[in-house]
Amino acid sequence: MIEMEKSGLVRGNWPNYSKLGKNKHHCHLKGGKPTYVAVWEEREEEINLVEVTYAGTHENAPY
16 A cells, blocks of 8 residues: 555556556455455545455455
8 A cells, every 4th residue: 555655556566466447456465275366446536545445365356
């Protein structure tokens, strides 16, 4: 979260990051079984907010 606050939501320097769509992102946090993933969205509003919408196993990820 701190790195995203400082450098933005697009994390091309993270090896397991990819963009899921226009405003949706995800990153595999831990490989193997189970694989853990975080999913977050960006929203253009007056207040800048990063909301992690999911963090858990890859099997239940909402994408």
